[in-house]
Amino acid sequence: MPCSYYIYYRVAPDKVEDCGPKIRELLAAVEKKTGITGRLLRKRGEPLLWMEVYEHVRDEAQFEWEVADIADQLKVKECLEADTTRHVECFETNA
Numbered sequence: 001m002p003c004s005y006y007i008y009y010r011v012a013p014d015k016v017e018d019c020g021p022k023i024r025e026l027l028a029a030v031e032k033k034t035g036i037t038g039r040l041l042r043k044r045g046e047p048l049l050w051m052e053v054y055e056h057v058r059d060e061a062q063f064e065w066e067v068a069d070i071a072d073q074l075k076v077k078e079c080l081e082a083d084t085t086r087h088v089e090c091f092e093t094n095a
Helices: 013-032 060-073
Strands: 001-010 038-043 046-057 087-090
Touching: 001 060, 013 038, 013 046, 013 060, 013 087, 060 087
Parallel strands: none
Antiparallel strands: 001 046, 001 087, 038 046
16 A cells, blocks of 8 residues: 655754755655655745655655665755754555
8 A cells, every 4th residue: 555755854944045955856866766756845834844745655665765865865964953853754545
């Protein structure tokens, strides 16, 4: 059964300009590696709370590994607010 991934995190205020291009690069690399097109959202009223959304993922273990590996290679953690991490949530389709 396909899953949807929601990966959310807080961007450091002084890293917003660097983080936008880095996350777009991450989305492109994930799509190239997995075939899954991601989207980037920002929470309304909280512009530093960002979320990547990936839908219709069939191989969860491989997908999670690829996303984590690409995020590490791009040093996405450097864009995050101090002492925070990327939170990964996976939801199954409720049919």
